[in-house]
Amino acid sequence: MANIHIAKEHSAWVQLTAHFILEAAKNTLDEQDRFVLALSGGSTPRPVYQALPELWKQQALDWRRVHILWSDERCVPLNHPESNYRMAQEALLDEIDIPGDQIHPMLCNQDPARSAVEYEAILREFFPSHDWPRIDLILLGLGTDGHTASLFPDTPALSERSRWVVENESPSLDIARLTLTLPAINAAKSVAFLVAGSGKADVVDKIFSKSGQPPALPAAAIKPTNGELHWLLDGGAAQRINDH
Numbered sequence: 575m576a577n578i579h580i581a582k583e584h585s586a587w588v589q590l591t592a593h594f595i596l597e598a599a600k601n602t603l604d605e606q607d608r609f610v611l612a613l614s615g616g617s618t619p620r621p622v623y624q625a626l627p628e629l630w631k632q633q634a635l636d637w638r639r640v641h642i643l644w645s646d647e648r649c650v651p652l653n654h655p656e657s658n659y660r661m662a663q664e665a666l667l668d669e670i671d672i673p674g675d676q677i678h679p680m681l682c683n684q685d686p687a688r689s690a691v692e693y694e695a696i697l698r699e700f701f702p703s704h705d706w707p708r709i710d711l712i713l714l715g716l717g718t719d720g721h722t723a724s725l726f727p728d729t730p731a732l733s734e735r736s737r738w739v740v741e742n743e744s745p746s747l748d749i750a751r752l753t754l755t756l757p758a759i760n761a762a763k764s765v766a767f768l769v770a771g772s773g774k775a776d777v778v779d780k781i782f783s784k785s786g787q788p789p790a791l792p793a794a795a796i797k798p799t800n801g802e803l804h805w806l807l808d809g810g811a812a813q814r815i816n817d818h
């Protein structure tokens with residue numbers, strides 16, 4: 575069952591989402607020695623990442639107990655304008671005292687297939703005795719075509735059922751991608767979609783539509799097998815689900 579959190583105004587949504595992440599970190603660190611967070615890419619999360627350092631300081635949380643992964647990445651250099659790592663570095667990582675060796679960018683060089691294998695090896699070091707990575711919180715975005723991470727409709731990555739990380743093609747930017755696979759995402763303790771703006775209202779409506787089977791959209795396949803699913807929506811993105 576999905577937990578839906580809606581904040582009408584975008585600024586309130588930024589605070590709601592930043593506090594949600596903070597709460598997840600606090601609850602996790604009350605129970606275990608580390609908090610493993612996978613960041614989403616795209617543009618939506620930027621203001622949330624920017625809000626985190628100050629809130630984190632207020633809660634006196636210790637970034638030295640946090641490990642940062644990515645849900646997906648574009649196969650570009652880390653300082654490329656399209657890099658998800660670069661966005662997070664500018665908005666968050668440069669503002670906090672997290673040990674550099676606890677930040678694990680998805681390095682994607684000229685050989686995406688090899689890069690995917692290498693990132694999976696990093697995850698397997700985190701979760702050595704697991705069949706699937708048990709990430710504490712995975713942040714995801716939502717594309718207007720229903721994609722999430724770099725799991726685009728009708729692409730090979732969608733049918734992967736044994737690997738944790740794969741390479742995939744990206745219909746829009748025609749830049750190769752790396753992405754966590756559906757089963758790897760669904761193995762998480764908690765998954766949170768961060769969706770804002772009226773441009774996403776239609777695709778959110780499709781995913782939440784009660785009529786018949788949910789559409790075969792990648793984002794609709796995110797159903798944590800033993801974890802929580804959260805949707806953090808602003809008023810623009812949520813405007814049509816209230817019709818149900």
Ligand code: 6PG
Nearest residue numbers: 615616617618715716717722723
């Ligand atoms: C990426 C993302 C992707 C993104 C959605 C939404 O690398 O692009 O991981 O899944 O979250 O496309 O992007 P916006 O937030 O820019 O709308």
